[in-house]
Amino acid sequence: KNINLVGGSLSANDKIGGLAGLVYEATVTNCHSSVNITGGGTAGGLIGWSQLSTITSCSATGTVWGWSNLGGLIGYSWHDTLVSNCYATGLVSAASTAGGLIGIIEESVVKMCYATGNVRSYSSSISNDRFGGFTGYVMGLNGMALIENSYALGNVSCTVSGDYIYSSMMGGFVGYNYQTPVVNCYSKGSAVGNGFVGGFSGRIITGGTYASTGCFWDTQTSGLSSSADGTGKTTAQMKTQSTFTGWDFSTPVWEIVSGAAYPFLSWQYSVNLTVNSNPSQGGSVTGAGQFP
Numbered sequence: 001k002n003i004n005l006v007g008g009s010l011s012a013n014d015k016i017g018g019l020a021g022l023v024y025e026a027t028v029t030n031c032h033s034s035v036n037i038t039g040g041g042t043a044g045g046l047i048g049w050s051q052l053s054t055i056t057s058c059s060a061t062g063t064v065w066g067w068s069n070l071g072g073l074i075g076y077s078w079h080d081t082l083v084s085n086c087y088a089t090g091l092v093s094a095a096s097t098a099g100g101l102i103g104i105i106e107e108s109v110v111k112m113c114y115a116t117g118n119v120r121s122y123s124s125s126i127s128n129d130r131f132g133g134f135t136g137y138v139m140g141l142n143g144m145a146l147i148e149n150s151y152a153l154g155n156v157s158c159t160v161s162g163d164y165i166y167s168s169m170m171g172g173f174v175g176y177n178y179q180t181p182v183v184n185c186y187s188k189g190s191a192v193g194n195g196f197v198g199g200f201s202g203r204i205i206t207g208g209t210y211a212s213t214g215c216f217w218d219t220q221t222s223g224l225s226s227s228a229d230g231t232g233k234t235t236a237q238m239k240t241q242s243t244f245t246g247w248d249f250s251t252p253v254w255e256i257v258s259g260a261a262y263p264f265l266s267w268q269y270s271v272n273l274t275v276n277s278n279p280s281q282g283g284s285v286t287g288a289g290q291f292p
Contacts, residue, residue, distance in 0.1 A: 005033040009062075013040040015048035017075070018060060022049045031058045036090075039066035044075040044103070045090050051078050058086045068096040071103040071135070072117050080144070081108040085267050089116045095123040099135035099175070100154045107144040110135075112253065112265050114151045114292075118189070121158035129168040130175035131158045132202070133189045140180030143209040147174075148183045149253050149265070153292055158193040168195025169202035171227065172217050177201055179208030182229075184247050184254075188218040188238065188262060188292075200230030214246050218262075238262055262292040 005018050015021035018033030033046050042048045045060025060073045069075045072088025083102070092098045099105075100115030119131050130136040133152030138145060156170050169176040172187030176196075187200055196203040199217035204210065212229035219225050219232040226232075237243045241256045244263060248254060256263045 001027075001029045001031070003031045005035050007034055009036040009038065011038040012043075015039075015042045015075070017044045017047040018062060019046045020048070022051075023047055023053045023055075024051050026053045028053065028055045029057055032060070034061045036062040037064045037066070039064070039070070039075070041067045042069045042075040042103075044071045044073055045088055046073050048075045049078065050074055050076070050081045050083075050108075052080045054082045055086060056082075056084045060088045061090055063090045063093070065093045068094055068098075069103040070094040070098040072100050072115055074102045076104045077102050077106065077108040077110070078104075079107045083108065083110045084112050085265075086113045087115065091117050092119045093122055094131075095121065097130045097136040097175075099131070100133045100152050101150075102135045103137070105135050105138040105145060105147065105180075107139070107141060109146045109148075110150060111146070111148040112150065112267065114153070114265065116153040116292075118154040119156045121193075129158050129170070129195070130202075131156050131170040132173055132175040133171070133187050133191075134173045134185070136175045137178070138174055138176075138180045138182075139178040140209055145180045146183070147180065147185060149248075150185045151263070151292065152187045153189055155189040156191040156193075158195075168193065170195070171198045171200055171202040172222050172224070173200045173215070173230070175202045177204045177210070177229070179205055179210045181209050181211040181213070182215055183211070184214040184244070186216040186218075186238070186263065188221045190222045191224060196228070197224070198227035198230075199224035199232055201228040204228045214244065216243065264292050
């Protein structure tokens with residue numbers, strides 16, 4: 001709790017993170033890392049592997065480089081892990097399976113989180129490439145996984161050759177969704193490569209508790225007009241509150257400065273905003289922080 005790790009670098013062959021390689025039956029709160037990570041597999045900017053744990057109000061800003069199962073915050077989130085109010089901003093580079101926030105989400109709940117870093121593959125000959133601006137792969141067997149009220153801004157790239165294109169999946173938000181509900185989420189980054197490529201999701205497997213509810217991607221900034229699920233909108237529409245029907249702007253979970261910014265999470269900023277005229281018509285917005 002309340003740990004801030006600044007600068008430097010760490011490396012290991014398996015299960016490595018700026019804070020911990022593995023957390024099990026733990027509560028991690030208000031921990032932050034800017035450590036750069038190099039790992040073989042299961043590496044994250046903050047945590048390599050999480051299981052039966054709660055991770056809240058945490059962040060990672062360092063780069064993550066390695067072989068597979070990499071995430072800007074967590075490499076692999078498995079079995080009854082809850083991740084909330086967290087973010088990652090660093091570049092994630094992998095040969096196979098990576099996400100801007102979490103590489104793999106399996107039987108875990110992730111809500112009110114965001115990722116802004118780019119995600120890229122450095123290999124053109126690996127099977128089961130799964131890359132997403134938020135997560136590479138999410139699996140929700142027996143209704144035990146959920147992604148809710150979250151967003152991704154980073155670009156995703158993975159170009160493979162030959163028959164590998166049949167197992168390559170990438171999306172602005174999620175690369176491969178296996179039977180998992182994703183609710184009230186959005187992405188704006190591009191997904192560049194071959195295989196299964198989508199503005200929001202690269203590939204989905206329906207059944208179980210799968211649902212895609214209130215999810216969107218920006219067709220202009222992503223350069224993509226199609227996706228396995230989600231609804232494509234223009235940049236102007238993505239910066240308009242009325243686009244996001246059913247989203248909670250009253251409690252609030254979300255905030256938006258219509259005409260000037262994409263939606264952002266209410267916990268990100270505690271500021272008083274001043275809007276002069278209509279931002280889309282030359283007005284201005286003032287307040288602390290950077291808006292998506």
